Amino acid sequence: xxxxxxxxxxxxxxxxxxxxxxxxxxxxxxxxxxWSAEADAIDTGxxxxxxxxxxxxxxxxxxxxxxxxxxxxxxxxxxxxxxxxSIGVLAGLVLGTAPLVLGARAGRIVTAAVNIAVAxxxxxxxxxxxxxxxxxxTGALLAIGFAIAPxxxxxxxxxxxRVAGLDFVAAARLAGVGRARxxxxxxxPNIGEPLMVNATIAxxxxxxxxxxxxxxxxxxxxxxxxxxxxxxxxxxxxxxxPAAALxxxxxxxxxxxxxxxxxxxxxxxxxxxxxxxxxxxxxxxxATPVQxxxxxDAVLAVEGLRVSFPGPVTPVRGVGFTVxxxxxxxxxxxSGSGKTLTxxxxxxxxxxxGEVSADRLEFxxxxxxxxxxxxxxxxxxxxxxxxxxDPTTSFNPTRRMGRQLAEVxxxxxxxxxxxxxxxxxxxxxxxxIPAAERRARQFPHEFSGxxxxxxxxxxGLMGTPALIVADEPTxxxxxxxxxxxxxxxxxxRADDSVxxxxxxxxxxxxxxxxxxxxxxxxxxxxEELPAADMHRLARHPYTRxxxxxxPDMxxxxxxxxxxxxxxxADPTRLPVGxxxxxxxxxxxxxxxxxxxxxxxxxxxxxxxxxxADLVVGEPR
Amino acid sequence: MSELSFxxxxxxxxxxxxxxxxxxxxxxxxxxxxxxxSGSGKSTLxxxAVGLIRPSGGRILLDGRPLPRxxxxxxxxxxDPYSSLDPxxTVGDSVAEAIPRGAAAGRTARRAxxxxxxxxVDLPPDRAGLYPVQLSGGQRxxxxxxxxxxxxxxxxxxxxxTSALDVSIQGTVLNLVRDLQRxxxxxxxxxxxxxxxxxxxxxxxxxxxxxRIVECGPADDVLLDPQHxxxxxxxxxxxxxxAPVEAxxxxxxxxxxxxxxxxxxxxxxxxxxxxxxxxxxxCLEIEPVAAGHRNGAACHFAADIVVRTDxxxxx
Numbered sequence: 001x002x003x004x005x006x007x008x009x010x011x012x013x014x015x016x017x018x019x020x021x022x023x024x025x026x027x028x029x030x031x032x033x034x035w036s037a038e039a040d041a042i043d044t045g046x047x048x049x050x051x052x053x054x055x056x057x058x059x060x061x062x063x064x065x066x067x068x069x070x071x072x073x074x075x076x077x078x079x080x081x082x083x084x085x086s087i088g089v090l091a092g093l094v095l096g097t098a099p100l101v102l103g104a105r106a107g108r109i110v111t112a113a114v115n116i117a118v119a120x121x122x123x124x125x126x127x128x129x130x131x132x133x134x135x136x137x138t139g140a141l142l143a144i145g146f147a148i149a150p151x152x153x154x155x156x157x158x159x160x161x162r163v164a165g166l167d168f169v170a171a172a173r174l175a176g177v178g179r180a181r182x183x184x185x186x187x188x189p190n191i192g193e194p195l196m197v198n199a200t201i202a203x204x205x206x207x208x209x210x211x212x213x214x215x216x217x218x219x220x221x222x223x224x225x226x227x228x229x230x231x232x233x234x235x236x237x238x239x240x241x242p243a244a245a246l247x248x249x250x251x252x253x254x255x256x257x258x259x260x261x262x263x264x265x266x267x268x269x270x271x272x273x274x275x276x277x278x279x280x281x282x283x284x285x286x287a288t289p290v291q292x293x294x295x296x297d298a299v300l301a302v303e304g305l306r307v308s309f310p311g312p313v314t315p316v317r318g319v320g321f322t323v324x325x326x327x328x329x330x331x332x333x334x335s336g337s338g339k340t341l342t343x344x345x346x347x348x349x350x351x352x353x354g355e356v357s358a359d360r361l362e363f364x365x366x367x368x369x370x371x372x373x374x375x376x377x378x379x380x381x382x383x384x385x386x387x388x389x390d391p392t393t394s395f396n397p398t399r400r401m402g403r404q405l406a407e408v409x410x411x412x413x414x415x416x417x418x419x420x421x422x423x424x425x426x427x428x429x430x431x432x433i434p435a436a437e438r439r440a441r442q443f444p445h446e447f448s449g450x451x452x453x454x455x456x457x458x459x460g461l462m463g464t465p466a467l468i469v470a471d472e473p474t475x476x477x478x479x480x481x482x483x484x485x486x487x488x489x490x491x492x493r494a495d496d497s498v499x500x501x502x503x504x505x506x507x508x509x510x511x512x513x514x515x516x517x518x519x520x521x522x523x524x525x526x527e528e529l530p531a532a533d534m535h536r537l538a539r540h541p542y543t544r545x546x547x548x549x550x551p552d553m554x555x556x557x558x559x560x561x562x563x564x565x566x567x568x569a570d571p572t573r574l575p576v577g578x579x580x581x582x583x584x585x586x587x588x589x590x591x592x593x594x595x596x597x598x599x600x601x602x603x604x605x606x607x608x609x610x611x612a613d614l615v616v617g618e619p620r
Numbered sequence: 621m622s623e624l625s626f627x628x629x630x631x632x633x634x635x636x637x638x639x640x641x642x643x644x645x646x647x648x649x650x651x652x653x654x655x656x657x658s659g660s661g662k663s664t665l666x667x668x669a670v671g672l673i674r675p676s677g678g679r680i681l682l683d684g685r686p687l688p689r690x691x692x693x694x695x696x697x698x699x700d701p702y703s704s705l706d707p708x709x710t711v712g713d714s715v716a717e718a719i720p721r722g723a724a725a726g727r728t729a730r731r732a733x734x735x736x737x738x739x740x741v742d743l744p745p746d747r748a749g750l751y752p753v754q755l756s757g758g759q760r761x762x763x764x765x766x767x768x769x770x771x772x773x774x775x776x777x778x779x780x781x782t783s784a785l786d787v788s789i790q791g792t793v794l795n796l797v798r799d800l801q802r803x804x805x806x807x808x809x810x811x812x813x814x815x816x817x818x819x820x821x822x823x824x825x826x827x828x829x830x831x832r833i834v835e836c837g838p839a840d841d842v843l844l845d846p847q848h849x850x851x852x853x854x855x856x857x858x859x860x861x862x863a864p865v866e867a868x869x870x871x872x873x874x875x876x877x878x879x880x881x882x883x884x885x886x887x888x889x890x891x892x893x894x895x896x897x898x899x900x901x902x903c904l905e906i907e908p909v910a911a912g913h914r915n916g917a918a919c920h921f922a923a924d925i926v927v928r929t930d931x932x933x934x935x
Contacts, residue, residue, distance in 0.1 A: 167704035168714075170672055171764070175718035175771060176692055185717070189708040334786040432871040448873050478657035478813065483857040484871055505787055508816075508859035549791035551820040553843070553858060560798075561791035561820070567756035568786055 008269030017261035024255045028078040031071040039068035050241035057243040060233060069230060070247045077226040080141060081207035087145025089199050092152020097160055097183050111157060117150035130218050140219040144209050148202055155198060159191035197267045204259030211252045227252045297325045299466045299499045304359030307341045307350055315571045316341050317523040326497030330510030330531060333520035334568045339503045343471045347386050364466055381412040385460020389472035391452035395444040401455055402440025408462040431458040431488055450481035454488060467499045474509060486513055507550060519543045522569035522579035525598055528606040539612040542580050586611040622683060622774030622807050623648050629678035631664050636878055638664040640831035651801055651808040653822030655815055659877045661831040662811045666777045670696045695768035699780040701760035705752040711763045712748025718770035737766040741796060758789035775807045782817060794820060815858055819843060827851045830875055830885045837915030847917035849890050866891040884908050892921050
């Protein structure tokens with residue numbers, strides 16, 4: 001929190017805005033003490049004079065020094081702006097939180113009233129209130145305050161609605177926290193920052209509005225004076241000596257700018273949530289694993305794949321594996337293990353500022369690292385299918401399903417509109433969508449989650465895919481639907497010998513579908529082993545702990561589950577040695593010092609652990 | 621004694637009936653696992669129990685009496701520990717806030733109580749001064765548990781408390797929940813979509829489908845000898861189980877809670893229903909009742925299952 005305010009002050013705009021604002025506020029405090037006498041000194045000998053050494057900005061119609069008067073007026077102008085803003089913010093907060101305090105029914109009336117008030121132009125409201133409250137400083141104060149209140153009320157309502165829906169508010173209510181305390185302790189602190197930004201900007205605007213009202217004669221009345229009045233007085237003689245009008249004008253602009261700039265700088269600083277975290281560079285494993293030559297039936301060959309982001313963070317640190325024709329390979333790992341980024345890198349979906357590098361990245365024998373020409377795009381478009389976790393966001397909600405699928409065939413296979421649509425319907429049927437012709441005319445929201453996911457797979461089948469990369473394809477689905485989707489993937493694989501790369505946090509899902517499993521931890525593959533015999537063959541302590549920590553339908557209910565101490569590795573601060581060492585029961589000095597290489601045994605089972613030989617037997 | 625019971629509880633949101641006449645009892649000191657797919661009304665039932673939602677009908681009773689308003693004998697732990705803790709409050713303050721006024725008077729007494737609660741959930745007491753951002757998902761879920769325990773509840777409602785956590789963390793949280801439940805002899809309604817997790821913690825399992833409880837019984841009974849075809853489908857859907865699937869219902873869609881089907885709500889997906897046996901008209905027209913069936917299975921042909929579908933039996 002404090003660091004975020006600090007980051008506001010570190011930008012050039014932030015620093016200048018803060019300095020300007022501080023100067024204005026300082027002037028508001030000090031100016032009347034310094035210049036009061038001079039500002040009120042009537043000198044009939046020098047009326048309406050121009051600039052001179054004695055009076056920098058000339059004198060007014062009673063011979064008073066205009067520069068001194070502009071300086072003294074700072075206090076009244078700024079105080080009026082701040083008070084009016086406070087009135088507006090307070091009224092806005094009361095109206096904005098009212099729905100929460102009053103309950104649903106009364107709340108709806110307040111909300112409706114605020115919505116109507118928002119529709120009126122602010123100046124109109126201000127003039128309306130000025131008539132009601134009477135001409136004068138107090139009237140203008142209330143008028144402007146209440147004129148900006150609806151906007152704040154609307155903002156507060158929106159922010160409150162967002163926070164009030166979060167579980168911690170529900171939890172506080174369950175704990176017996178009253179409504180008033182709920183607002184003060186839980187809601188306001190969580191909406192404070194955007195409100196403060198808006199209030200600061202509003203203060204700038206209020207300053208201008210006040211100057212406007214005073215200029216029109218609706219604001220501050222003589223003998224008191226603010227910048228608006230000075231401007232109004234000076235304007236009459238603008239052709240004779242312009243300084244009298246320009247000086248208060250400049251003051252209004254500078255002060256308004258100070259508030260607005262500071263608000264903008266705050267908004268920018270607070271909007272930027274994450275600051276870059278300094279990281280230690282990771283060291284490459286001492287022994288580079290032997291370069292394996294992919295066989296002729298390899299669909300995908302990856303070697304030394306790295307994905308990095310500025311910071312610098314390298315969430316994928318040298319991943320290598322091959323996928324053969326018709327083979328199902330699974331990648332398991334926790335959040336932050338780099339499994340999704342690996343998939344995205346293969347499909348060339350990592351966008352700037354992310355950076356992908358690899359010693360080898362071949363899909364169907366073509367090098368994916370070089371070139372981005374239409375031939376490569378077509379190859380990826382027709383031979384590689386991607387299925388994402390959230391089927392709701394994978395489709396364009398405004399277009400019919402059939403057309404979205406047909407587009408693939410139109411772009412990549414050059415099919416006409418009609419044949420493309422026919423193929424889309426055929427593919428929807430292939431992924432077992434009932435009444436495919438009718439469904440093709442529907443929009444994504446008319447499909448259920450499971451059906452959307454099947455349509456997504458159908459979209460991948462529009463070409464003749466050699467590989468389907470499925471990133472958590474069933475995580476958002478219910479178990480029964482998950483089963484359907486997994487069955488579908490298996491059938492496609494069997495029918496057309498399509499290879500599948502299945503990424504999941506759920507070992508059980510991966511084990512059901514895949515032949516081989518790659519276990520990822522902190523951006524590296526720590527073990528590669530056959531899926532069927534995982535329990536018996538797992539040698540890496542992480543794989544074994546993972547298998548034991550997840551309950552299945554045969555877990556002994558009378559014994560506690562195995563626990564993995566510590567927390568998942570943070571890709572921004574990885575240790576020098578083995579990333580799992582801080583959580584590993586077998587870790588010793590070597591593990592802390594050196595990152596173990598991924599080495600293969602005779603059966604092709606790979607493991608990256610200095611102590612893989614210590615581990616034998618079932619993991620529980 | 622603390623027995624939570626739902627009597628004919630119904631919750632409506634406009635035209636949607638999320639929970640429809642649910643009868644369920646959480647006996648003293650036991651864990652009732654509630655499973656069902658998204659949209660089945662599990663979370664709505666939980667929120668109704670703790671009073672976050674007002675039921676449209678029926679009663680929720682604790683030991684046969686309506687829930688008291690002053691004390692809070694029911695507490696809830698939420699799914700997402702990232703949104704269930706106030707990011708602007710230290711975890712100590714979050715826990716302290718939930719301590720009833722009468723329980724600990726004075727600053728030192730409250731601080732001691734916070735320390736006790738954090739130790740109860742295996743967190744070092746010096747974490748009290750930290751903000752939620754500084755904790756991992758598993759640690760946050762522990763804080764959420766400590767906060768729920770602060771009110772000295774008799775019943776805890778746990779709504780999908782492990783599904784937002786990383787797999788390596790889930791185990792420790794489940795261990796803790798089980799351990800606390802046994803030590804404090806809490807009654808607990810444990811909601812999850814994951815049957816393996818529910819199986820691990822529950823004594824009784826209730827299965828919910830489209831707002832109704834379709835089967836409820838001792839955990840082993842329900843899992844080893846399920847009576848309702850939906851329970852069987854859930855069991856067969858667990859990855860790793862290989863059960864042959866009735867082709868007529870293999871790729872059927874989950875029902876839409878906004879338009880529940882007439883008759884038995886499960887009939888459009890049922891492997892022993894009218895899609896497979898065209899002569900079973902009753903499923904289309906008459907709502908099955910729980911009474912008279914083992915585990916209160918709401919199915920016209922519940923008794924049929926063992927004979928009819930022996931080959932589906934997962935081993």
